[in-house]
Amino acid sequence: MIHECGQFLPLSTTLTYLLSSAAPGPKSISVTRWQTLLYNSANAKCIRTTKQLHAYTITSGLLLSPKSTHLLSLLASAYALGGQIVVARYLFDKSPDRTFFSYKTMIRMCAEDGSSHKALKLFAEMLESGRYKPDNYTFPFVVRACGDSLLPQLGTAVHGLALVSGYGSDTFTANCLLAMYMNVGDREGAKRVFDAMEEPTIVSWNTMISGYFRNDSAKEALMLFRKMVDGGVETDAATVVSVLPACGFLKDLELGREVHLLVIKKGLGKKVSVRNALVDMYVKCGKMDEARSVFDKIIEKDVVTWTTMIHGYSLNGDIRSALGLCQLMQFEGVKPNAVTLASLLASCANLPNLKLGKCLHGWALRQRLESDVNVETALIDLYAKCKCMRLSFKVFFKTSKTRTVPWNAILSGCIYNVLAEEAIELFREMLLEGVKPNDATFKSLLPAFAVQADMQQAMSLHSYLIRSGFILRTEIATGLVDIYCKCGNLKSGHRVFSGVPLKKRDIVLWSALIAGYGTHGHGEIVLSLFYDMVQSGIRPNEVTFTSVLHACSHAGMVDDGLSLFNFIYGSFPLCLRTNHYTCMVDLLGRAGRLEEAHELIKSMPFQPSPTVWGALLGACAIHENVELGEEAAKWLFELEPANTGNYVLMGNIYAALGRWKDAENVRHRMNEVGLLKSPAHSVIEVRKPA
DNA sequence: CTAGGGTTAG
Structure with a gap:
């Protein structure tokens, strides 16, 4: 008994004394005395004493007295604190008269045990009884249980109750609220609580930092850490292990090193976890040497x-x-x-x-x-x-196939090996097995549907996404838009797009729809969508520009293309890439505006790539323009001497105009660079009259 | 009596 109860030896001695000296029976020990014994046994977490007391309550018929009906619930608390949560719950359920202490203990133990639903049920029951008011030892656990059961609405309700009960400024309650909001992914909710705290403790700061990181806001995590250090708040081991992963994720080596110095200065490196976090940070930043030097210094x-x-x-x-x-x-x-x-x-x-x-x-x-x-x-x-x-x-x-990850692995494996049909079939099986897909599942699966471009399959996927609620995620809606567009059903794609609330439409979603209309040659719709997007406050990027310019080119909308290009040139000049110029040269060239295309190339702020000249040469071939063709070819023969296509195009221009000698020269030139073995040269010869 | 913290994977 000594080893089990530790410093609570007096309790067991008292009990042994009482049990041995006094005759058994309810009258021999007073109810108050019993009460004290149970409290002590509970707080000492001494399960053996608790069991003895339990046995005694049974043999003595103690609980039969009307004055002692509340003792059973105390006994339940003692079991709960002793770690016997099942027995505790059984006894507590039978207790006719439940004390405040026992409610609090049961709620706490259930919350810690992971039985958060039970904890919440007990809390609700306690409130309904109207006998007790929750206090600063109740709220923290109830809040935690809300977070664990992923019931943010209930959490907010409890938050409100804590405020009106006057526990709004209780540090423990507030810290639990922070953790709860972060655990359910509500950064804003957590921030509101944090900002309202008069004196956030180290724990509050740490909870916020790690919470931000876990909720994909590594940047906010680092900013908060900065604020914490600059504000002169103390930092401890938990702070550094919360902030280092964020440094690693963002590859912020500078801050990572600063944290390293902090660890040395404060002597936080005694803990292995801190050193491990440092090694990991250096690894993630790609600094293997530094990681190794920290690693080598770790003895344990x-x-x-x-x-x-x-x-x-x-x-x-x-x-x-x-x-x-x-x-x-x-x-x-x-x-x-x-x-x-x-x-x-x-x-x-x-x-x-x-x-x-x-x-x-x-x-x-x-x-x-x-x-x-x-x-x-x-x-x-x-x-x-x-x-x-x-x-x-x-x-x-x-594999056991009850967890999502192996399914995701096999699905992405199928797609990697171009087995789109098998992937879709596996997905169907996955649903039949009752395995819940997650974001990663769709990340690999949606492209498979796009490859198949099967309208029937697309529609059944769509209905599943609606039923399961996954359609509410923008990335998933984006994938579906892409699938419908690949099926050629732009209407359905557009409908999915319109179903996404304005606020949740991101650049990727817009781009998917724009690209869809673009590849089907609807240049005008593409342009109006593009301007709608800019209007809605979304900053277009290089990818958007490419697909819009392509669409103009595809639909032969020369002037619209030009005005769009000028718009980009005026508003986002730094976004212009080679492929945008290629697109414009292609657009102007096809329309026969070869001079303008050439001017555009000459105005390029960087070295024109072969693709740009290639577009011009191609256009010259269509319009049989020797001069500009020669100009383009001059560059191309220099930049990519091994590309047969260029010689063929230039040769064709000469041949079309009957300049056989020049055509022959080009052929020679190709011969010189050793390309004549390639079958492409015959193209020139075919067009040569006998 | 209570609260926060690292490594893999999708």
């Missing part, structure tokens, strides 16, 4: 330390160093785990190196790590990238 390396470093070498394609380190790690008595292995396998997949991958697969079997999801997923991916879909499927069929 754990699996994570080794794995982080191994992963670093893997990422850099240095599989030799990665394997060497893996061996060294085992020499030092640290066993690689599934993560280590998955990292090595991923490296084999990216190289790709099938032979080594197979060796590692064998090793995984011997280490009994083969049935770990991470390893399985890495193996599926490995074999797919090595174009061994048979092996990929073999691994896949052995």
Whole structure:
């Protein structure tokens, strides 16, 4: 009993004394006395004492007295605090009279145990009874339970209740609210709470920083860290392990080094986790030397330390160093785990190196790590990238198939190996098995539907996306727009586009629709969509310009194309790339405005690429313009002497005008650079009259 | 009595 209760020895002694000296029976120990004993036993988390007390309540008939009905709920609390949550719940459910203490304890233990729904149910019951008011030891756990059950609306309601109950300025409650909002992905909600806090503690700052990072706002995380340091707020180990991943993600080496200095200055490096985070930061920033020097200084390396470093070498394609380190790690008595292995396998997949991958697969079997999801997923991916879909499927069929990741791996594997139809079939099976797809699933799957361009399939996918709610995600709606456009059904594509609320329309979505209309030759619609987009406040980029210019070119809308080009030139001059000029030269050239095309090339702010001259030469071939053709050819023969197409085009221009001698010269020139072996030269000869 | 923190993968 001593070892179990630790410093609470007096409690057990008291109990032993009472039980041995007094005769059993409810009257021998007063109710108040019992109450104290139960409280003490609960707070001491001493399950053995609790069990003794429980036994006594049964044999003595203690609970039969009307004065002691509340004792059962206290007993339940004692069990709960002792870690026996199931027994606790059973007893608590039977308790006729539940005390405030027992409610609080049960709520807390349920929340910590992961039974957040039960915790919320108890809280609701407590409120309904109207006997007790939640306090500063209640709200934190209830808030946490809301976050764990992913019930943000309920969380907000509890937040409101905490405010009206006067716990708005309670630090613990506020910190839990921060964590809750961050856990459900509500950065704004968290920020509101944070801004309203009079004195945020280290914990508040840390929660915000890590929350921002976890919610894809690494930039905000770093900005907050800056503000924290500049504001003179203390930082601790949790701060640095929250901020370092963000530095790594953004490759912000400068700030990463600053954090490193902070770690040294404050002596935070005693913890392995801090040093591991440093190694990881350097790895992610691509600074393997610095990562290694931090790594080498860690005396007590754990699996994570080794794995982080191994992963670093893997990422850099240095599989030799990665394997060497893996061996060294085992020499030092640290066993690689599934993560280590998955990292090595991923490296084999990216190289790709099938032979080594197979060796590692064998090793995984011997280490009994083969049935770990991470390893399985890495193996599926490995074999797919090595174009061994048979092996990929073999691994896949052995997986438990209840989790989403292996499905995603096999789907993306199929698509990598141009098995779009199989991917779609697998997706159907996945749904039948009741596995929930996620964003990553659609990221690889939607292109498969676009490749198939099957209207029937597109429609059934569309209905699924509506039913499952995935259509609400802009990236997914974008994929669907693309699919419909590829099917040639622009109307349906446009309808999906219109279904996305104005605020959620991003550049990618607009571009998908614009490109769709563009490839089908609807130049005018493309232009009006483009101006609509700019009007709605979205800044177009190079990709948009390319597709709009292409559309103009495709539809032969020369003047519209020109005015658009001038618009870009005036508003976004830095966005202009070679391919935009190529597009314009092509557009003007086709229309026979060769001089203008030439002028445009001469006005280019950078060296015209062969593609630009190629477009001009092509246009000259159509319009049989020797002068400009020669100008273009002069550049092209210089820039890409091995491109037969250029000689053919130029030869054709001469031939068309009956200048056989010049045509012959071009042929000679091609001969000189050793291209005559190529079959393309015959084109010139074919057009030569007998 | 309570709150925040690292490594893989999609």
